[in-house]
Amino acid sequence: MDKDINITLKVWRQKGPKEKGQFETYQLQNINQGTSFLEMLDILNEQLINEGKEPVVFDHDCREGICGMCSLYVNGHPHGPATGATTCQLYMRRFHDGETITIEPWRSAGFPVIRDLMVDRYAYDKIIQAGGFVSVNTGGVPDANATAIPKADADLAMDAAACIGCGACAAACKNGSAMLFVSAKVSQLALLPQGKIEAARRAKAMVAKMDELGFGNCTNTRACEMECPKNISVSNIARLNREFISAKLKD
Amino acid sequence: MWLLNSSIGKKLIMSVSGLFLVLFLLFHLSMNVAAAFSGEAYNMICSLLGANWYAVAATLVLAAGVVIHFLYAVILTLQNRKARGNDRYAINARPKGVEWASQNMLVLGIIIILFMVLHFSQFWYKMMFAELMGNHMVTLCDGTTTVSPQDGAAFINYYFQGNILNTVLYLVWYAALWFHLTHGFWSAIQTIGWNNTIWMNRWICISKIVATVICAVFAIITIVFYLNGVGGGLVACPGL
Numbered sequence: 001m002d003k004d005i006n007i008t009l010k011v012w013r014q015k016g017p018k019e020k021g022q023f024e025t026y027q028l029q030n031i032n033q034g035t036s037f038l039e040m041l042d043i044l045n046e047q048l049i050n051e052g053k054e055p056v057v058f059d060h061d062c063r064e065g066i067c068g069m070c071s072l073y074v075n076g077h078p079h080g081p082a083t084g085a086t087t088c089q090l091y092m093r094r095f096h097d098g099e100t101i102t103i104e105p106w107r108s109a110g111f112p113v114i115r116d117l118m119v120d121r122y123a124y125d126k127i128i129q130a131g132g133f134v135s136v137n138t139g140g141v142p143d144a145n146a147t148a149i150p151k152a153d154a155d156l157a158m159d160a161a162a163c164i165g166c167g168a169c170a171a172a173c174k175n176g177s178a179m180l181f182v183s184a185k186v187s188q189l190a191l192l193p194q195g196k197i198e199a200a201r202r203a204k205a206m207v208a209k210m211d212e213l214g215f216g217n218c219t220n221t222r223a224c225e226m227e228c229p230k231n232i233s234v235s236n237i238a239r240l241n242r243e244f245i246s247a248k249l250k251d
Numbered sequence: 252m253w254l255l256n257s258s259i260g261k262k263l264i265m266s267v268s269g270l271f272l273v274l275f276l277l278f279h280l281s282m283n284v285a286a287a288f289s290g291e292a293y294n295m296i297c298s299l300l301g302a303n304w305y306a307v308a309a310t311l312v313l314a315a316g317v318v319i320h321f322l323y324a325v326i327l328t329l330q331n332r333k334a335r336g337n338d339r340y341a342i343n344a345r346p347k348g349v350e351w352a353s354q355n356m357l358v359l360g361i362i363i364i365l366f367m368v369l370h371f372s373q374f375w376y377k378m379m380f381a382e383l384m385g386n387h388m389v390t391l392c393d394g395t396t397t398v399s400p401q402d403g404a405a406f407i408n409y410y411f412q413g414n415i416l417n418t419v420l421y422l423v424w425y426a427a428l429w430f431h432l433t434h435g436f437w438s439a440i441q442t443i444g445w446n447n448t449i450w451m452n453r454w455i456c457i458s459k460i461v462a463t464v465i466c467a468v469f470a471i472i473t474i475v476f477y478l479n480g481v482g483g484g485l486v487a488c489p490g491l
Contacts, residue, residue, distance in 0.1 A: 076344030102342050109336040176334030216334030217258040217327045220438040221353040226346035235448045241259055242444030248253045
């Protein structure tokens, strides 16, 4: 049964990308455990506004786990203590009465803080723009069975395509590496016949962009995989390594 | 050059140099196994290698392997710290399923290298290096006894037989090596790209087996040396 709990929040406040940030502590009374984590932050912001203070800035959009906008580092875990779930799918029943909850933004050189808990994840869009697409002339709609695809490949591609690009992988990685994201985006296309034509160019362009944007080097700790809200497998990283190395060897 | 410029290229250098060093460990291990059974057999290997041109050439290649592996570890770690950004997390929780070794490879590597300095000062410096310097006898034991730099069995007996400090230090070394290898081996395979969802757990298992076999056999042989010295009852320091 959900109860009402009192909690202490330690929230990272930072005025801008170049400003120095620090933690602020807030008390919240009578939060129902059926409240979602983001609703709890809404309640906090309402309280702050009523006190005449600046509300906490945080990213959110669909609140149903598919848009990849919410991005909080809660008690040492990207997207909080739940596994296979985004921050918006996190509920207050994961926390107990009197608990102190520490909320930080993603910390990675590739994701500069915009304000408070909101970070700039445009870097991931730039990586997609570098090669995360297929170039086709779209004519009439082809028959669904015109291009046969083995079920195993279709499943793997679909699993990789589940990546919502939220940035939890780079946030969880001690090396600030974006390899899980890039490997998922390379894999979802490289596994399918439509994506194979540009596979070599895509792998090279996306890895080059990733390196250029200052993301770190993967050391296979698997922290990304363990924290990923969509359970993307690090076997995608092996596939990306394979795609990249063979593309470079063919040059 | 993509091997030097790209992140995956640099990781590939780490991977291949690491696998090369694993191969060397297996080679070194087989020589030690010989010494556990027969000091004479070990001395035969020592004289076969000695300071002959092929042994010196192989040592240089090996040294290059260690230097490259270490150099790239430092380069990659510095880049990774920079990529992490200036503000660190206040709370760091190691997620379930993340091996401790995988997040501490540089520290483990540095421990291994420090013990290598000890090992080289005890063996390589007085064996191959002494011979390269033209010394055909080196002092051991009480400082007056001299032995041939190719008498490896004498070195083993002197440093290990009844020497608890040295034995324990070497065992600590193998423990650090074990942790380093349990992650390093499968990580190297993953970096080359020879992995998928099925082979992931297999490689991690193989990685543990490789690490355990290498470190356990080294450890057992070291303990045998501590208790009995080399096989065949050769004496390192007669009269001591």
